[in-house]
Each structure stands twice: as structure tokens, then as C-alpha cells.
Amino acid sequence: MRVFFSAGHGMPAALRLVLLARQMQAAGHEVRFSGPARARHRAARAGLVPVLAAPQRFSRAWRPDLVVHDPLSPPSAAMAAEAGVPTLAHLPHVHEPLTPHPTVWLDPCPPELRDRTEPDAWPVRPDAYELPPRPAPWLTELPLLPRVCVTGIPSGTRPRDRHRARLFHRVAEGVESLGLQLVVLKGDDHPWSVALRGSVVVVHGGDEGTVYAAARYGVSQLVLPAGEEEQRAGKLLERAGVGICLTDEDLAGTDSMLRLRFHLAELVNGGRVLPAAARLGTAVADMPPPASLVPGIEALARTRTR
Incomplete structure (x- = not known):
């Protein structure tokens, strides 16, 4: 399965996408990662393949089976809509997400900190990718x-x-x-x-x-x-x-x-x-870790390709 990840300008959201992209790649899927230069650099250091071309142009040429995108980035949302395949996006905390909405929302927010809910969203722990730290x-x-x-x-x-x-x-x-x-x-x-x-x-x-x-x-x-x-x-x-x-x-x-x-x-x-x-x-x-999403994402892609 080909999975295309498209990040916006917010680094914390991009790092959550990088972590999920690594999980999908570890499960044996082809993964490509698009985003601003800083996010692409971090994706490359995480062992992912960064995309230098414009997201929409690359998506048309590569033809992914599924798109995971940033709901606060207009290019990401537009590219995902044009791809015509299942889409997933992390539900923002307090910001209003862009439209069109994805096929499935991923909700990283603890229920205690959420004032509005999406009933069918998939809960996921708000983990983000970190490089092996070298702190003082x-x-x-x-x-x-x-x-x-x-x-x-x-x-x-x-x-x-x-x-x-x-x-x-x-x-x-x-x-x-x-x-x-x-x-x-x-x-x-x-x-x-x-x-x-x-x-x-x-x-x-x-x-x-x-x-x-x-x-x-x-x-x-x-x-x-x-x-x-x-x-x-x-x-x-x-x-x-x-x-x-x-x-x-x-x-x-x-x-x-x-x-x-x-x-x-x-x-x-x-x-x-x-x-x-x-x-x-x-x-x-106690929230589901990002790795637990992989079977559901695989099933979503299989259902839409039948």
C-alpha cells in the first residue's frame, strides 16, 4: 500500500505525522512525506523518504492508496481532496479544521481537554517523533x-x-x-x-x-x-x-x-x-498508541479499493 503524508507549517503536528509514518513504514508499506523544509529534514532523519515536489503534483504522479494530512494546512487539505482516496487527519485541539473533512479523524486530545467531539474519531495517544536526545x-x-x-x-x-x-x-x-x-x-x-x-x-x-x-x-x-x-x-x-x-x-x-x-x-x-x-x-x-492505528488504516484502504 502507498501512503502519502502531507504536513503543514506547525512542527508539533508534523512530528506526530512523522511518528505515524514510521509506524506505517515499519508495517511494510511504501511511505512518502511532504511538508516544509524543516519537516522534510526531520522526516529524512527519521528514515522516511521526503518529497521535494509540490504535494498535489507528486500525488497525481505517485497515486497513493491513502493520504494522511494536516487539517490546518490548505495545500494538504486540497491535495487530499483531489487524490480521491481515503484520508486521515489529526483533529486540532481548539483551532477550527479546514474543509473538506477527512474520511477519518484521528483524535490525539485527552477527553478531559476536549470541549467538542467527533463521535467517529479514532482516539490516539498524542505521541510525537523525537530524535535520540543528546541533552546536557x-x-x-x-x-x-x-x-x-x-x-x-x-x-x-x-x-x-x-x-x-x-x-x-x-x-x-x-x-x-x-x-x-x-x-x-x-x-x-x-x-x-x-x-x-x-x-x-x-x-x-x-x-x-x-x-x-x-x-x-x-x-x-x-x-x-x-x-x-x-x-x-x-x-x-x-x-x-x-x-x-x-x-x-x-x-x-x-x-x-x-x-x-x-x-x-x-x-x-x-x-x-x-x-x-x-x-x-x-x-x-492509557490512550491507544500510534502503532495501534496501523490495522485500522490498512482495513480502511482495503475497503475503499474493492
């Missing part, structure tokens, strides 16, 4: 102090980016003022299996890749939302009792540092947040 030795050691990871600090030069970067740096100052161990992760492709195993809190902007990674490892979350959808993700974490969402208004005023320290202390030592995050981690671990 101190990152692999059991931390002597509670560790707080900060990620997603904006690096742009727009006024909004600079303002949000200052909020993240203020949080970092609050972490250090409480005597906690601070780890700042740059970029959007992290060795979560190493960084989060020794962490108690992860601070981020509300992107689904970090939400899922922290949930996977039972870590509480502090969200500084970049926009309405990221704020919605933060509110879902609050509803589940595993995190706190702080907007610009929450961090404004002369007493903002005092409030911030209170919230950080609550996440590190709080009576309900840490147990709730640990329970969520257990629930995520």
Missing part, C-alpha cells in the same frame, strides 16, 4: 529543586511580540525569585521525554504541541496566551484543573509580580493541580 548532562539528572520549563518565548520584532516576550521574561524572573530551577527551551522541537520528566510546571503560549506534551508527562501548565484560541486552550486546562491561564490584564499593574509568584507557587505546591496533572498523565498513557 544536568538535564538528565534528577533536579534538586522543582524544575519549571519555559518555552515559546516570542522572538519577533513586532510590538506585540516584544510585549509578550517581556511577559515571559517576567515569569522567568518569578521562577528564579522563588528558588526554583528554570529551564528555557527555544524553538518548537524539543526532547520532551527528557525535559519534562523532571519538571513540575511548563510555561508556554497555549500551542497544542506543548499542551499535549505536558499532559503526556503529567506536568502542570501555566499558559500566557498569544490569542483567543490559545486562551481557549488555557481555559480548558483550568477547567480540567491541571493549569492556569494568565492574560495580559492578569499580569498588569504594580502588584502583578506578587500575583504571579502566588500562581507559580500554587502550580508547584498546590493541593489539587499536581494530583490532577498526574491523573491526566495516567489517562493519556
